[in-house]
Amino acid sequence: xxxxxxxxxxxxxxxxxxxxxxxxxxxxxxxxxxxxxxxxxxxxxxxxxxxxxxxxxxxxxxxxxxxxxxxxxxxxxxxxxxxxxxxxxxxxxxxxxxxxxxxxxxxxxxxxxxxxxxxxxxxxxxxxxxxxxxxxxxxxxxxxxxxxxxxxxxxxxxxxxxxxxxxxxxxxxxxxxxxxxxxxxxxxxxxxxxxxxxxxxxxxxxxxxxxxxxxxxxxxxxxxxxxxxxxxxxxxxxxxxxxxxxxxxxxxxxxxxxxxxxxxxxxxxxxxxxxxxxxxxxxxxxxxxxxxxxxxxxxxxxxxxxxxxxxxxxxxxxxxxxxxxxxxxxxxxxxxxxxxxxxxxxxxxxxxxxxxxxxxxxxxxxxxxxxxxxxxxxxxxxxxxxxxxxxxxxxxxxxxxxxxxxxxxxxxxxxxxxxxxxxxxxxxxxxxxxxxxxxxxxxxxxxxxxxxxxxxxxxxxxxxxxxxxxxxxxxxxxx
Amino acid sequence: xxxxxxxxxxxxxxxxxxxxxxxxxxxxxxxxxxxxxxxxxxxxxxxxxxxxxxxxxxxxxxxxxxxxxxxxxxxxxxxxxxxxxxxxxxxxxxxxxxxxxxxxxxxxxxxxxxxxxxxxxxxxxxxxxxxxxxxxxxxxxxxxxxxxxxxxxxxxxxxxxxxxxxxxxxxxxxxxxxxxxxxxxxxxxxxxxxxxxxxxxxxxxxxxxxxxxxxxxxxxxxxxxxxxxxxxxxxxxxxxxxxxxxxxxxxxxxxxxxxxxxxxxxxxxxxxxxxxxxxxxxxxxxxxxxxxxxxxxxxxxxxxxxxxxxxxxxxxxxxxxxxxxxxxxxxxxxxxxxxxxxxxxxxxxxxxxxxxxxxxxxxxxxxxxxxxxxxxxxxxxxxxxxxxxxxxxxxxxxxxxxxxxxxxxxxxxxxxxxxxxxxxxxxxxxxxxxxxxxxxxxxxxxxxxxxxxxxxxxxxxxxxxxxxxxxxxxxxxxx
Numbered sequence: 028x029x030x031x032x033x034x035x036x037x038x039x040x041x042x043x044x045x046x047x048x049x050x051x052x053x054x055x056x057x058x059x060x061x062x063x064x065x066x067x068x069x070x071x072x073x074x075x076x077x078x079x080x081x082x083x084x085x086x087x088x089x090x091x092x093x094x095x096x097x098x099x100x101x102x103x104x105x106x107x108x109x110x111x112x113x114x115x116x117x118x119x120x121x122x123x124x125x126x127x128x129x130x131x132x133x134x135x136x137x138x139x140x141x142x143x144x145x146x147x148x149x150x151x152x153x154x155x156x157x158x159x160x161x162x163x164x165x166x167x168x169x170x171x172x173x174x175x176x177x178x179x180x181x182x183x184x185x186x187x188x189x190x191x192x193x194x195x196x197x198x199x200x201x202x203x204x205x206x207x208x209x210x211x212x213x214x215x216x217x218x219x220x221x222x223x224x225x226x227x228x229x230x231x232x233x234x235x236x237x238x239x240x241x242x243x244x245x246x247x248x249x250x251x252x253x254x255x256x257x258x259x260x261x262x263x264x265x266x267x268x269x270x271x272x273x274x275x276x277x278x279x280x281x282x283x284x285x286x287x288x289x290x291x292x293x294x295x296x297x298x299x300x301x302x303x304x305x306x307x308x309x310x311x312x313x314x315x316x317x318x319x320x321x322x323x324x325x326x327x328x329x330x331x332x333x334x335x336x337x338x339x340x341x342x343x344x345x346x347x348x349x350x351x352x353x354x355x356x357x358x359x360x361x362x363x364x365x366x367x368x369x370x371x372x373x374x375x376x377x378x379x380x381x382x383x384x385x386x387x388x389x390x391x392x393x394x395x396x397x398x399x400x401x402x403x404x405x406x407x408x409x410x411x412x413x414x415x416x417x418x419x420x421x422x423x424x425x426x427x428x429x430x431x432x433x434x435x436x437x438x439x440x441x442x443x444x445x446x447x448x449x450x451x452x453x454x455x456x457x458x459x460x461x462x463x464x465x466x467x468x469x470x471x472x473x474x475x476x477x478x479x480x481x482x483x484x485x486x487x488x489x490x491x492x493x494x495x496x497x498x499x500x501x502x503x504x505x506x
Numbered sequence: 507x508x509x510x511x512x513x514x515x516x517x518x519x520x521x522x523x524x525x526x527x528x529x530x531x532x533x534x535x536x537x538x539x540x541x542x543x544x545x546x547x548x549x550x551x552x553x554x555x556x557x558x559x560x561x562x563x564x565x566x567x568x569x570x571x572x573x574x575x576x577x578x579x580x581x582x583x584x585x586x587x588x589x590x591x592x593x594x595x596x597x598x599x600x601x602x603x604x605x606x607x608x609x610x611x612x613x614x615x616x617x618x619x620x621x622x623x624x625x626x627x628x629x630x631x632x633x634x635x636x637x638x639x640x641x642x643x644x645x646x647x648x649x650x651x652x653x654x655x656x657x658x659x660x661x662x663x664x665x666x667x668x669x670x671x672x673x674x675x676x677x678x679x680x681x682x683x684x685x686x687x688x689x690x691x692x693x694x695x696x697x698x699x700x701x702x703x704x705x706x707x708x709x710x711x712x713x714x715x716x717x718x719x720x721x722x723x724x725x726x727x728x729x730x731x732x733x734x735x736x737x738x739x740x741x742x743x744x745x746x747x748x749x750x751x752x753x754x755x756x757x758x759x760x761x762x763x764x765x766x767x768x769x770x771x772x773x774x775x776x777x778x779x780x781x782x783x784x785x786x787x788x789x790x791x792x793x794x795x796x797x798x799x800x801x802x803x804x805x806x807x808x809x810x811x812x813x814x815x816x817x818x819x820x821x822x823x824x825x826x827x828x829x830x831x832x833x834x835x836x837x838x839x840x841x842x843x844x845x846x847x848x849x850x851x852x853x854x855x856x857x858x859x860x861x862x863x864x865x866x867x868x869x870x871x872x873x874x875x876x877x878x879x880x881x882x883x884x885x886x887x888x889x890x891x892x893x894x895x896x897x898x899x900x901x902x903x904x905x906x907x908x909x910x911x912x913x914x915x916x917x918x919x920x921x922x923x924x925x926x927x928x929x930x931x932x933x934x935x936x937x938x939x940x941x942x943x944x945x946x947x948x949x950x951x952x953x954x955x956x957x958x959x960x961x962x963x964x965x966x967x968x969x970x971x972x973x974x975x976x977x978x979x980x981x982x983x984x985x
Contacts, residue, residue, distance in 0.1 A: 062585060062627050063615065066578035071643070074575050096553050099545035099664055100579070100617070100648055101601075106541060119607055122580075124617065126602040128652040136542065138579070138603065138617070148541050164550070169579055169647075173607040185578055 037368070039306050044250045051300055052179045054368050055309045065177045065184030069293075072369065073180075075317035076296055077187060081167060083219050083315070084189070084291065087211050093163045093191060098145045100168070101136040106144045110269040113143060116236020120173045122184075138171040143237065143262075143288055146192040147270035150284075156275045157196050160284060161204070165191040180297035181254075181506050188292035194284050196276065198263060201285035202240075205261040208289040209242045212257035220295070221312040221421040222246050222302050223428045224256070225451065225501050227477035232460050235288075239263040245476045245501065247428045248301035251449025253476050253503035256298050259289035297506070302424050303393075309370025310393055312420055313413035320389075320409060321366045322352040325359050325378030335402075336377050339387065342406040348413070367392060372416050373409065393420055432501075436486050437493075438469065441502075445470040451503040455496035457489035465491050466502065476501040516847070518785050523729045530779055531658045533847050534788045544656045544663030548772075551848065552659075554796035555775055556666060560646060562698050562794065563668070563770065566690050572642045572670060577624045579647070580615040585623045589748040592622060595715020599652045601663075617650040622716065622741075622767055625671040626749035629763075635754045636675050639763060640683070644670040659776035660733075660985050667771035673763050675755065677742060680764035681719075684740040687768040688721045691736040699774070700791040700900040701725050701781050702907045703735070704930065704980050706956035711939050714767075718742040724955045724980065726907045727780035730928025732955050732982035735777055738768035776985070781903050782872075788849025789871055791899055792892040799868075799888060800845045801831040804838050804857030814881075815856050818866065821885040827892070846871060851895050852888065872899055911980075915965050916972075917948065920981075924949040930982040934975035936968035944970050945981065955980040 036054055040047040052058060057073030069077065085095070101124060108114045121137040139145070150162060167189045177183045191208060195201040209226060216222050229241040238260040246256045264283040267273075273281045303310040313319050320343065324336040336352055343350035353362045359376070366374045376388040387405055389398040393416050400408045431450030435441035444452050452473065456462060463475055482499040489496050515533055519526040531537060536552030548556065564574070580603060587593045600616040618624070629641060646668045656662045670687060674680040688705060695701050708720040717739040725735045743762040745751075752760045782789040792798050799822065803815040815831055822829035832841045838855070845853045855867040866884055868877040872895050879887045910929030914920035923931050931952065935941060942954055961978040968975050 059628065059632070061578050061624065062582060063578045063580045066580060068578070068624075068628055069576040071573035071575055075573070077576075078574060094550035094554070095557060096550055097548040097556075097648075097666060099540050099542045099547070100650065101542050101545060101664070103541060121607070122603045122615075123605040124601045125604045126614075128599055128601075135605075136601075145540065145547075149538065149547055153538070169576075171579065185580070187576060 037306060037308060040249060040304070047304075047306070048297075048301060049179070051304055051308055051368075055370065057296070057309075058179050060177075065174055067177075067179060067183050067185070069187070072317070073296065076299070076311070076315060077293055079315045079317060080295065081189075084211075084215050085167070087215055088165055088189075088191065091163070091207055091211060093165045095166060096164045097166050097168065098142050098149065100139055102139050102142070102144055104135045104137065106148055107137060109144060109147075110237050110266055113237035113266075117141065117172075122171050122173055139168075140170055140172045141288075141290070142166070142170075142190055143192065143266055143286075144270075146288075147266050147272060147286070150194055150267075151270045151272045154194065154272060154274055154284070157277055160194060160196045160274060161200065162194040163191075163204075164193065165189055178297075178506075180293050180300070186293050188290050191287075191289045193287045194267070194272070195286070196274070196282070196284060198285045201263075201287050202261050205240070205242060205259045205287045205289070208287070209244065209257075209259040212244050212259070212289070212291055216244060216246070216256060216295070217421065219312065219314045220299055221314075221417055221424060222256070222298055223421065223425040225428075225477060225479060227479035227501070229258075229477055230456075230463060230475045230500070232463055233475060235260045237262065237265060239265065243477050245503070246298045246302060247431060247451060247503070248298070248506070249304070249427070250301070251431050251451075251503075253451065253505040254294065254298045254301070255476075255505065256295055257289070257291040260287060262286040262288070303420060304370070307364075308368035310420070311370035311372060313372040313417050316370065316372050317349065318351050318369070318371050319349045319413055320351075320373040320375055321362075321371045322350065322375045322377065323359055323362045323366070324352070324354070325376055325381075327354065329379045331382060332377065332379060335382050339375065339377065339402070339405055343409060346406045346410065348406075348409060363390075372413060375405070391416055393423075434485055435490055437488075437490060441466070441490055442469055445473055445504070451476065451501050453483065453485060453499060454490035454502060455486050455488060456498050456500045457492055457494045458497040459489075459492070462489055462491035470502070470504075472504050473502045474505060476503050476505065516785060516787060519728060519783070526783075526785070527776075527780060528658070530783055530787050530847075534849065536775070536788075537658050539656075544653055546656075546658060546662050546664070548666070551796070552775065555778070555790070555794060556772055558794045558796060559774065560668075563690075563694050564646070566694055567644055567668075567670065570642070570686055570690060572644045574645060575643045576645050576647065577621050577628065579618055581618050581621070581623055583614045583616065585627055586616060588623060588626075589716050589745055592716035592745075596620065596651075601650050601652055618647075619649055619651045620767075620769070621645070621649075621669055622671065622745055622765075623749075625767075626745050626751060626765070629673055629746075630749045630751045633673065633751055633753055633763070636756055639673060639675045639753060640679065641673040642670075642683075643672065644668055657776075657985075659772050659779070665772050667769050670766075670768045672766045673746070673751070674765070675753070675761070675763060677764045680742075680766050681740050684719070684721060684738045684766045684768070687766070688723065688736075688738040691723050691738070691768075691770055695723060695725070695735060695774070696900065698791065698793045699778055700793075700896055700903060701735070701777055702900065702904040704907075704956060704958060706958035706980070708737075708956055709935075709942060709954045709979070711942055712954055714739045716741060716744060718744065722956050724982070725777045725781060726910060726930060726982075727777070727985070728783070728906070729780070730910050730930075730983075732930065732984040733773065733777045733780070734955075734984065735774055736768070736770040739766060741765040741767070782899060783849070786843075787847035789899070790849035790851060792851040792896050795849065795851050796828065797830050797848070797850050798828045798892055799830075799852040799854055800841070800850045801829065801854045801856065802838055802841045802845070803831070803833070804855055804860075806833065808858045810861060811856065811858060814861050818854065818856065818881070818884055822888060825885045825889065827885075827888060851892060854884070854888075870895055872902075913964055914969055916967075916969060920945070920969055921948055924952055924983070930955065930980050932962065932964060932978060932980060933969035934965050934967060935977050935979045936971055936973045937976040938968075938971070941968055941970035949981070949983075951983045952981045953984060955982050955984065
């Protein structure tokens with residue numbers, strides 16, 4: 028009954044996926060709405076996931092030579108306007124500071140929606156020679172975009188992210204960096220978050236404002252919709268020219284450098300929820316879970332139970348497992364239910380009978396399997412169980428994605444699929460913006476997600492206009 | 507000559523301390539001015555110090571039960587105005603967002619100068635019962651205060667900090683938390699930053715806007731001035747009442763909880779520079795130094811030198827030392843000079859003759875001592891050398907501070923000291939604001955730094971008015 032008390036507040040994900048999502052965020056206390064419209068409060072449970080994402084991803088960045096910096100939260104209007112495409116893309120959705128203290132400002136300042144302009148401005152003053160290159164910078168910060176609608180993690184006015192910005196002597200080196208960072212995202216999301224991905228290049232109309240090429244990683248949520256989960260942009264020398272960045276090359280000639288930027292945000296927490304979660308709540312991949320196991324003593328008032336449970340806690344901590352113990356006066360059933368809502372990958376049940384038998388019961392959150400483990404071996408066995416969970420979660424999500432990717436050879440097939448099924452569609456495209464728009468219209472909202480690196484030749488005709496096809500594209504409805 | 511080339515750009519600290527400070531910040535590439543007036547760019551060298559500060563301090567916070575969260579960057583005007591003293595203190599120095607996208611906002615939003623109001627607003631909606639208490643929250647973020655003047659790290663419009671906010675069932679528990687966090691700052695700054703401190707309570711006029719009590723840690727810079735390095739505030743139930751936060755206690759009665767907040771900012775990097783730095787640049791305490799040792803091969807083109815140096819690098823990394831190697835084509839003299847400017851605690855010189863003798867030369871940055879170490883023992887010896895440096899740096903700074911603390915029994919003595927000497931003055935005070943103001947005026951700017959926990963009875967008369975003394979106060983000119 029008590030278990031039900033908590034879980035009943037979560038709508039079944041097959042009944043109403045959107046409501047299920049909102050319920051999970053609320054019941055797991057990941058984030059809350061603030062008084063400021065469109066801005067979220069990241070509560071301890073949600074922020075701890077972001078901290079683990081930061082730590083793991085930051086380490087991967089640093090292994091590729093990236094250095095962290097911090098640039099101002101404010102951008103002068105004149106700076107935002109230097110790159111034409113960029114300002115068109117962002118000016119309509121920024122917040123403007125017009126007063127400082129009690130005085131009106133001479134020039135309005137916007138809260139950064141992204142910081143290409145600030146990095147370029149800094150480099151225009153500091154980069155002089157090829158010896159100063161490359162610059163491989165990244166910052167962890169919050170950005171603000173004046174969105175109309177808000178959904179926890181998926182869309183909000185303020186969100187947390189990292190934005191990497193790099194500057195290179197040659198276009199080749201910059202392009203390589205763009206792809207290195209996409210690969211870094213790919214490795215991180217598949218390995219640490221257990222989320223399978225489609226990746227490739229964005230079409231012209233889906234590119235970042237000011238980019239020559241945008242590469243993306245796209246994940247499939249449980250409702251078959253796509254979530255753009257990280258992007259890496261190659262700018263060529265567009266921004267550098269607009270900001271007049273020049274360097275002396277080895278032959279003492281002035282050249283314009285090439286630039287990249289790449290970002291991953293708290294949206295990815297939305298992907299973790301919607302790829303792995305179930306009707307009992309969150310299911311966190313062990314590598315990113317703030318707590319990897321919750322020890323729950325049964326009949327904890329009986330002699331020796333708490334002591335034994337605490338001893339196990341120490342042993343687990345000693346081998347580097349993020350373990351906790353629940354010694355509150357709630358019933359075991361209530362504690363199980365809480366552990367499930369929070370998505371803690373395993374719980375360890377230990378009661379008088381288990382102690383007598385020299386064992387504990389490990390319950391996996393992902394498939395609810397109960398595993399009996401000898402007390403002496405828990406510290407060596409649990410890491411293996413966690414690794415299995417991580418792998419199984421990836422494989423399960425991968426199978427799900429694979430079985431929800433369809434092929435459409437013509438318009439009618441495509442219409443049918445998007446009417447009857449949830450998922451991505453592989454279909455050929457002529458390369459024209461008009462066809463992308465028509466496809467969006469006749470599928471009820473599917474957009475081009477990416478042109479994969481390994482294009483298949485499904486047919487030689489565009490799925491929309493029937494003319495000669497240029498690319499195979501993944502199409503999907505998206506968040 | 508090459509060594510001089512770099513170092514000559516640093517003004518001697520005895521000639522012009524302010525210019526010395528600016529030179530060190532610039533030559534060590536810690537931060538740079540941005541196009542946005544009063545906002546800094548934290549460059550990789552400066553930001554890496556802040557990252558280490560964050561990591562070390564965050565770990566200490568978590569050991570006391572603190573959880574990290576993230577609250578919005580924007581505060582509605584109506585929320586800022588709920589606590590009377592608080593709004594008076596901060597409203598004149600905030601930046602206002604008045605437009606979002608292309609529309610004027612219905613209510614102006616300020617960029618957070620500090621977030622008491624947001625935390626209280628959140629708690630007013632989420633805290634209901636004694637079971638919800640205590641709340642021990644912290645966030646790492648940037649804040650903005652519309653300052654007129656700017657000095658790198660010491661004063662800028664935007665700065666990075668952490669702000670902790672806690673909510674408690676009783677005033678006693680909140681007061682204890684205020685002191686626990688002061689102690690956490692004290693331990694961190696003295697142990698990890700090797701900076702000795704004076705600590706105590708702020709006088710009424712130096713308190714935080716809205717606080718019942720403000721506790722502070724105060725460090726003495728090399729010019730004898732004080733730098734307020736971290737503060738911890740006890741609010742009583744003032745904020746909670748203003749925000750209508752109530753909880754049901756164990757007897758099912760409604761009570762108003764008590765609150766604290768505490769913060770430490772990037773100012774502390776200014777303290778590291780001004781306490782430890784010398785005429786050759788920065789001197790970083792080993793525990794916080796992003797790079798703890800720089801290996802500099804001598805005659806690196808000669809056979810076997812680079813290989814041996816790289817082998818040492820691996821060995822040092824394996825024992826957890828943050829080691830780097832400089833294999834650039836600059837001369838050793840140039841490299842030495844760079845290592846000194848950057849304040850890297852040690853360098854390891856290794857050349858053909860050293861290899862022949864089976865040794866390396868370790869040079870300490872703090873006192874320039876050269877230590878010959880057997881190559882086989884470098885991985886076990888260097889940690890000890892770094893620990894000695896850490897201790898010696900603290901002791902040196904402690905002796906400096908001790909020898910620059912004076913006692914004044916009357917006004918004339920106080921005037922003389924502040925005219926002839928640099929440092930702090932211990933003197934008795936009657937408790938009146940008027941005397942504090944008069945002291946500031948006749949000393950040329952010395953303010954009360956704190957009333958220490960261990961007050962000495964220097965005399966029974968106020969150093970200013972001669973009436974009955976209430977407290978012993980540390981006085982000093984400050985940043």
